[in-house]
Amino acid sequence: xxxxxxxxxxxxxxxxxxxxxxxxxxxxxxxxxxxxxxxxxxxxxxxxxxxxxxxxxxxxxxxxxxxxxxxxxxxxxxxxxxxxxxxxxxxxxxxxxxxxxxxxxxxxxxxxxxxxxxxxxxxxxxxxxxxxxxxxxxxxxxxxxxxxxxxxxxxxxxxxxxxxxxxxxxxxxxxxxxxxxxxxxxxxxxxxxxxxxxxxxxxxxxxxxxxxxxxxxxxxxxxxxxxxxxxxxxxxxxxxxxxxxxxxxxxxxxxxxxxxxxxxxxxxxxxxxxxxxxxxxxxxxxxxxxxxxxxxxxxxxxxxxxxxxxxxx
Amino acid sequence: xxxxxxxxxxxxxxxxxxxxxxxxxxxxxxxxxxxxxxxxxxxxxxxxxxxxxxxxxxxxxxxxxxxxxxxxxxxxxxxxxxxxxxxxxxxxxxxxxxxxxxxxxxxxxxxxxxxxxxxxxxxxxxxxxxxxxxxxxxxxxxxxxxxxxxxxxxxxxxxxxxxxxxxxxxxxxxxxxxxxxxxxxxxxxxxxxxxxxxxxxxxxxxxxxxxxxxxxxxxxxxxxxxxxxxxxxxxxxxxxxxxxxxxxxxxxxxxxxxxxxxxxxxxxxxxxxxxxxxxxxxxxxxxxxxxxxxxxxxxxxxxxxxxxxxxxxxxxxxxxxxxxxxxxxxxxxxxxxxxxxxxxxxxxxxxxxxxxxxxxxxxxxxxxxxxxxxxxxxxxxxxxxxxxxxxxxxxxxxxxxxxxxxxxxxxxxxxxxxxxxxxxxxxxxxxxxxxxxxxxxxxxxxxxxxxxxxxxxxxxxxxxxxxxxxxxxxxxxxxxxxxxxxxxxxxxxxxxxxxxxxxxxxxxxxxxxxxxxxxxxxxxxxxxxxxxxxxxxxxxxxxxxxxxxxxxxxxxxxxxxxxxxxxxxxxxxxxxxxxxxxxxxxxxxxxxxxxxxxxxxxxxxxxxxxxxxxxxxxxxxxxxxxxxxxxxxxxxxxxxxxxxxxxxxxxxxxxxxxxxxxxxxxxxx
Numbered sequence: 001x002x003x004x005x006x007x008x009x010x011x012x013x014x015x016x017x018x019x020x021x022x023x024x025x026x027x028x029x030x031x032x033x034x035x036x037x038x039x040x041x042x043x044x045x046x047x048x049x050x051x052x053x054x055x056x057x058x059x060x061x062x063x064x065x066x067x068x069x070x071x072x073x074x075x076x077x078x079x080x081x082x083x084x085x086x087x088x089x090x091x092x093x094x095x096x097x098x099x100x101x102x103x104x105x106x107x108x109x110x111x112x113x114x115x116x117x118x119x120x121x122x123x124x125x126x127x128x129x130x131x132x133x134x135x136x137x138x139x140x141x142x143x144x145x146x147x148x149x150x151x152x153x154x155x156x157x158x159x160x161x162x163x164x165x166x167x168x169x170x171x172x173x174x175x176x177x178x179x180x181x182x183x184x185x186x187x188x189x190x191x192x193x194x195x196x197x198x199x200x201x202x203x204x205x206x207x208x209x210x211x212x213x214x215x216x217x218x219x220x221x222x223x224x225x226x227x228x229x230x231x232x233x234x235x236x237x238x239x240x241x242x243x244x245x246x247x248x249x250x251x252x253x254x255x256x257x258x259x260x261x262x263x264x265x266x267x268x269x270x271x272x273x274x275x276x277x278x279x280x281x282x283x284x285x286x287x288x289x290x291x292x293x294x295x296x297x298x299x300x301x302x303x304x305x306x307x308x309x310x311x312x313x
Numbered sequence: 314x315x316x317x318x319x320x321x322x323x324x325x326x327x328x329x330x331x332x333x334x335x336x337x338x339x340x341x342x343x344x345x346x347x348x349x350x351x352x353x354x355x356x357x358x359x360x361x362x363x364x365x366x367x368x369x370x371x372x373x374x375x376x377x378x379x380x381x382x383x384x385x386x387x388x389x390x391x392x393x394x395x396x397x398x399x400x401x402x403x404x405x406x407x408x409x410x411x412x413x414x415x416x417x418x419x420x421x422x423x424x425x426x427x428x429x430x431x432x433x434x435x436x437x438x439x440x441x442x443x444x445x446x447x448x449x450x451x452x453x454x455x456x457x458x459x460x461x462x463x464x465x466x467x468x469x470x471x472x473x474x475x476x477x478x479x480x481x482x483x484x485x486x487x488x489x490x491x492x493x494x495x496x497x498x499x500x501x502x503x504x505x506x507x508x509x510x511x512x513x514x515x516x517x518x519x520x521x522x523x524x525x526x527x528x529x530x531x532x533x534x535x536x537x538x539x540x541x542x543x544x545x546x547x548x549x550x551x552x553x554x555x556x557x558x559x560x561x562x563x564x565x566x567x568x569x570x571x572x573x574x575x576x577x578x579x580x581x582x583x584x585x586x587x588x589x590x591x592x593x594x595x596x597x598x599x600x601x602x603x604x605x606x607x608x609x610x611x612x613x614x615x616x617x618x619x620x621x622x623x624x625x626x627x628x629x630x631x632x633x634x635x636x637x638x639x640x641x642x643x644x645x646x647x648x649x650x651x652x653x654x655x656x657x658x659x660x661x662x663x664x665x666x667x668x669x670x671x672x673x674x675x676x677x678x679x680x681x682x683x684x685x686x687x688x689x690x691x692x693x694x695x696x697x698x699x700x701x702x703x704x705x706x707x708x709x710x711x712x713x714x715x716x717x718x719x720x721x722x723x724x725x726x727x728x729x730x731x732x733x734x735x736x737x738x739x740x741x742x743x744x745x746x747x748x749x750x751x752x753x754x755x756x757x758x759x760x761x762x763x764x765x766x767x768x769x770x771x772x773x774x775x776x777x778x779x780x781x782x783x784x785x786x787x788x789x790x791x792x793x794x795x796x797x798x799x800x801x802x803x804x805x806x807x808x809x810x811x812x813x814x815x816x817x818x819x820x821x822x823x824x825x826x827x828x829x830x831x832x833x834x835x836x837x838x839x840x841x842x843x844x845x846x847x848x849x850x851x852x853x854x855x856x857x858x859x860x861x862x863x864x865x866x867x868x869x870x871x872x873x874x875x876x877x878x879x880x881x882x883x884x885x886x887x888x889x890x891x892x893x894x895x896x897x898x899x900x901x902x903x904x905x906x907x908x909x910x911x912x913x914x915x916x917x918x919x920x921x922x923x924x925x926x927x928x929x930x931x932x933x934x935x936x937x938x939x940x941x942x943x944x945x946x947x948x949x950x951x952x953x954x955x956x957x958x959x960x961x962x963x964x965x966x967x968x969x970x971x972x973x974x975x976x977x978x979x980x981x982x
Contacts, residue, residue: 091954097836193495195502224821230622234370
């Protein structure tokens, strides 16, 4: 009853199929051409698609050709600084494959968390998977192993030894500073709103560092795979002896809320020690972050003025 | 016109409010015991008037939280009842107009680009966002006299659009928006009375006006001619009703974040127990909404102690609300489908041949552009040829092929669904198959430490298959009635949204990746999977002529179709299966990116393709062109950052759809 039908005839349909198959055939041929890659003995063109590994490598003096999410790194990790010449790859879980292909890397460093997202990259360059946060729940030990592995695969084993020794020294120094701390126990938090925060505990790098210091992590509650729990403010009220440390950046509205929110201002840890802010440190970091955290923790806890005299020595 | 109740099982229907009431009391008691450590009223009173942290947490934490659940639940449910009354659609809810999406978009933009402005208060910015979207919907719907169809469509598109932009930003700036994800999941934790006080006044104000005006608003139950004959102005009444609903929704969202399901369920329960008068409906809805949110939030408080992570009430209502919706709606029978595509869409006076030529050129241009225009290693734009192209081709080629195939399949599925259900809102997503696939994928990602791509695809396949079987089982009795299918799809979609909100609020890093996939990404597609997709798409084409007769008849309504000798069950069942397989295949390989499936059929019709076969093939071409351009823009615009193709398609096509709607509005007034 309608004219258009005969315009989609069998013949035109077949023509379409033929054309489509030719196009995809060309695609195959081209992809076959592309598959050959050469691998050098000592990798020079290294790209990194994981925050903790970037941080560890930079701390070891290994500057990658490119790394993922540089703006994010600069905001949330900061140290060690990223040189300007490092190229941005985009999101960590979706690094731009086209840019990666154009960079022609000879080694890709990433964690298996991200690596399984782009298994096809193996055609382009060897992938080295390095995991710090895993089900073994020993991030500090994993971070040491990761540093050594990064050293081995990039041909800088001495740099790894140096970083491990430096970190140990920093933690030891922090432990000495904290021999007479203002507070015996701490809550390490990342504030999200006046009513919500992440609190770090078991399976976090911070927990492993605190375990090497003469203080305690007050949060012994359950945490997730990444070592933190998202909690509401009432859940930390019971820790009256603990100092509450908020890793920066702290949202503006949190500080304002202290003046008008009855619970926030009366919260025992805040009432006693105030809200102690700590400069940014990678909360899912590697070995360098561990050392930096120990430093920052020691200086935070020695700077604070106790609001109450009866603090246990 | 409104949905009526089957009064077959009054005992069962009366039981739901009772169960709700008991659940609210039991859960409140439990959580009070957890909070205070005792259930002795005297001990609790002593504690309340003592001083100390425990007292503070009780009087400034638990009590305001308990009250705010009641207030917010009442406000949302009243708004839902008003929307359902005005739009004559039992599925309308506070989220129908996209106010929450607007609030979230405003908050996201402010947090990222004007953090200083947050000083005036998160709630004020959220309120401004919600009201801005409300004003936009009003402006667009005014010309059609607030016709329910136009209001629903406009709201839905604006909601989709705001959601797409927000998600695109969330993918790039994930870490910065952590606190916003908590807001978006509707957690009711309180730290004082300073939120509750103003909210109560605002909600009471809206509710009192609604109850006072209930009598004149009742006129909307009549059809427009009858109402006009009685001296009322249906357009003005609808505007008034929507205005109060918008106010209630906006102030609640601004204060407590996004709590979705209560606004739908409160009025649904009211309708089930057979309340007819609008005034009584509003009061009963408010009561049930308050009880529902209170029960959910108290349950959350009992639960979160055991889970070690934040369980926001808003996300929970989504997770449990989905299945509940199916149960509730089984009791309902709509006298007329929610909306019909009988509204004529004007077409330009242009020959089909010309349309086809323009369309073909567009597709070719889009593909050529996607292949040859790219960015070099430093990010500069470049016409890529020979060597440059060869370098990126293994990563670019499959994505282009995949985008073409997915666009084609989704557009065909969308056309089939829109014609079959005679509902212009139907899209592949409304089948729920993509949400089912996504849930299967979530299960795999969270069960296994670092699952491979193929393992994730298997999880998604199982999810899609289970959903498909569930939809067939749930709708079989009704002969695969379109309304039932859409409701089942909405329910499964709500379940998935609840999961995502919960994961995002908990701050799990895996959630960001999931977000990117669920917005329809061709990322990491290889030639192997892209070819499978292309084969499925090509296989679908020869089946279309077999469905053409049904597809031509169905938009005329089930009665006409049946009188032409079509077996409704068989034809609906086969078309459903066809659309579902296409959707599932596209979803499994490139994520649930269904916006192309919603808009392509509309655009094809606008271009003059009316006959079912030419309509679906025209839509297929438009879908392919849209997806290829969206994928290309998503890859290149913010290089090396990527916006998933599904989101980009929504961002490109949203304004086009709104423009289209304005034309519908102009002609129907």
